[in-house]
Amino acid sequence: MDREQLRSRIEEDLSGVVAGEVLCDAESRSLYATDASLCEVWPLAVVRPRTNEDVAATVAWAAKRQIPVHPRGAGSSLAGGSLGPGVVIDCGRFFRRILQTSGDGVRVQTGVIAAQLEEHLARGSRSLGVDPSNSCVTTIGGMIGKNSSGSRFPKHGAMSGRIESARVVLADGAIVDLVPTAPALPRQHALRDADDGPLASAITPATNGAERLVQLASGVANVLAVSRELIVASQPTTRATHGGYQLHDLLRVLDRDGLVDLPRLLCGAEGTLGIVTEATLRTVPAEAATAVGLFLFDSLDRAAEAAIRLRPLSPDACDLFDKRHLTLARSAKPAFDQLIPPIAGAGLLVEFSAADEQAAAARFDEAARRLQGPRALCIDVRRAEGAAEKAALWELSRSVVATLHGVRGTVRPVPFVEDVVVPPEAFPEFLRRLQDVLKQCDVTAMLFAHATHGQLHIRPYADPRDPAERLRLERLADAIYEEAAAAGGTIGGEQGLGLSRTPFFAAHFPELAGLFAAVKRVFDPEGVLNPGVVTGASPAQVAWRPPLAAQPSATSPPPLPVLTWTAEQFADEVDACNGCGTCRTQSPGSRMCPMYRENPAEETSPRAKANLMASLLSARLDPAALGRDAVRAIADTCFNCHQCRADCSAGVDIPAIVTELKAAHVNINSLDLHSWLLSRVDSLSGLGGAVAPLANRAIANPQSRWLIEKVLGVARGRKLPRFTGQQVMRWAARRGLTRPSRRSGPRVLYFLDTFARRHDPLLVKALVAVLEHNGIGVFIDPRQVSAGMPLVAAGDVAGARRLASTNLRVLAEAVRLGYRIICTEPSAVTCIVHDYPLLLEDDEMDRVVAATSDAATFLWDLHREGRLSLDFQPLSGPSQPATRILYHAPCHARIGRDKSPAEHLLRLVPGLSLDSADRGCSGMAGTFGLSRHNYRTSLRVGLGLVSAMRGGGIEAGATECSGCRIQMEQGTSKPTVHPVKLLAKSYGLLAGPGPDRLDSLLTGRSGLLTTS
């Protein structure tokens, strides 16, 4: 049976049996062909199980046909642990429940994200303790698979110290609960397999769960008994772990308790012994008090020596950074630039904990004394005061791998040769040997280490697309691992062996690899579970990711790229996604990706879009797929909020990649009717405005809303803005604003968006009034047309280009006359600044882009220059409490900054009490939330924000984006206004009856929304 036939067989056999999803199409499989490593292997199929029985059925089906299975969590492995040619089982999609929490333990499904578990445990002042730097992404299953650890390894160890029991699907599909188990056979009578060294190979599996456990425990005990000397001899002299099965740990527990700790054996097994669906983990008390500081050194050698000096003090964490890393950190964040002097050649981030702050501080003081005393090693120390500074310092460590991953360019620090562990006392000498090896191989590398336990990450600079460089990397890996072995160290200590290190492990630690093979045979004699990882690889097997071609194929319709970049620039952009998976984050500290948060499936993640395009560009995915609905469906899971572009460590322009995918699809198929109509929302609004009374009656009438939904695709439950019928342009003409301003001094061109023009003339008047109040001349050029963002979001590049071209002429002319361009709608700014350069090549583009900003940024800049009039009047009467407003920063207004300038401006207004919403994306995303297809998704994404609006005490909302305003008023009777209106009101520029409260503003007709 060939692979195609096998695939249809899988669909036929499993689709009816599995409650979860069975994905066999090439598009879905392409998303599971890579992770954060440099490897690529296309799976035969992907199963996303919902139940333990789904996993069991899949494994049993595969085992019967000798097809391998590969468990996967978040796919953030740096060594290719979850990749393979068989069936990938994605446990990260549905296994996301925390099942039970007891005093010092927690039972979880293995797709739970580590950071979410920590958040849950923190409510009971507990913690998992194990702290990988990407805990907002990594799953518990992946952490068990890799035996993950983090900076606090010296205090909390790795996952093997946390696991108590596990529900596991074994290689034949049996579901068992693994617990430490006494072996049945006397260990001195260990079985020997005639050919294969220790252990009988194929024992018929027991059918009873308890018997099965004893059988497994006995098999493992035999391996341990027969190989005791070898295991002891190969054990690292530290507590540090190595890649693969933790046999020395098992031996220790067996000797101590007479039990084979089967759950512990799963840690580091990378899915090769069983697929873990649930686990009970031991928790630790949350840290009471800590002292954190950064010691700075003039050289790496001195930092390494300092780490040795600190060892007797048992720091909880001691992370070492080399000069290159410090330089990168300084250029990435201004805070680090202030913190770290350029002369620093290395740094050690050190943490001590204790029962109270004073005791923790005393431990840190002792460390400082040792490093700064008579034989001073460090040149300076930066000690964190308070929680915020501690978190900021920790950011240096937490973001280290992401920062390295994020370096752009064909030659960059790559994750191939890393994760070496050496005995701590050998660490300084090993660093010297390492520098020699790097010199001999003519390679530059970045170094990062958990120094007190000798754990070292080495990132050589290389171009992984160049076959010669790959060979060089393989030779370098060989040489470094050789040195590690000679120093009594090991490899794969924190991030496992995966596909990229298993062949080297076998070469450098052949005896241990032989024992691993023996253990593997106890659990999986047929080699069904993740073969080629931990055991069973040959050196020729490194599955390098193929290079990208500039476009799918010369003849394929349509040629990519559709946007203005060159084919090489486009391929480089796609290639810049390193698969780190940070865009799968669930951390509240980041806003990416609202769609993934709502539907945490791989295809929804930003990374999926880059992976899909990479598969097309490398021609692994048939270029004809560009016209298929499966590709469009993946592209449509992006609603163009741009948060990934802002938060991705490599700054990959995912929205532009998505536009390419959509544009290619549109070129082949054209837009469907509803998308076509919704992307022309400006024209529709224009028509509505022309017959405003009629249109307003229609949007308030349930029958006509039903019809509108059917014909236009606009969800009938969605509140819609009233049409005002007021002709903004006529008003502007009467005010003389439609001619270039004759004023001397600063002048702006106000670029109107659809919402302001058709639905909110009061906003236009408010901004004009605010600007004029500050002595700024305003020009509203009547030739401008809508920005075109809905067309870009739909993939109608030709349509968007036409609008962009008209606007560019108008804007360029104004810029030449010395105008700045400002918009009240943030998405219009994004469209001009980000999309226009990708739509059009024009000599004036850069100047237009540089001159364009949103109104709030413009006004805030005025304030910073001391030129903003501050004669604001209180927005509440003297005896009234301040008006409580919830401010929401729209996604497009936050690109590249933490806070929107509008928030800063509103804080200048007296009589306003401002709550910052901080509840992520509103979910509206322009026309996305209008569509009946997306209505429910949009509401779910925006639920946090809408709930905040409903909160007691909040009187109204404020935000710049019209879409967010619609969403904030959905499901609440409270109004939401543009911040500029509040400024105008506070300046006393908006006419209105009543006291100085906001009543007139908040009940004005233009602010009303009509529901069906």
Ligand SMILES: Cc1cc2nc3c(=O)[nH]c(=O)nc-3n(C[C@H](O)[C@H](O)[C@H](O)COP(=O)(O)OP(=O)(O)OC[C@H]3O[C@@H](n4cnc5c(N)ncnc54)[C@H](O)[C@@H]3O)c2cc1C
């Ligand atoms: C930016 C970045 C920072 C990182 N920082 C750290 C760090 O500080 N410390 C650290 O240890 N690692 C780190 N890693 C490496 C990696 O993220 C971790 O090893 C992580 O634990 C992998 O989890 P995952 O959910 O992505 O698993 P995956 O990559 O999907 O899988 C990892 C392995 O576990 C197996 N597996 C997954 N689920 C199961 C299951 N249910 N049952 C059995 N086996 C399973 C897979 O087959 C695979 O072999 C980092 C990676 C990146 C990209």
Ligand code: SF4
């Ligand atoms: S898009 Fe960015 S954050 Fe996401 S996987 Fe790619 S590089 Fe990482």
Ligand code: SF4
């Ligand atoms: S633009 Fe927004 S929705 Fe699209 S992938 Fe990026 S974060 Fe997700």
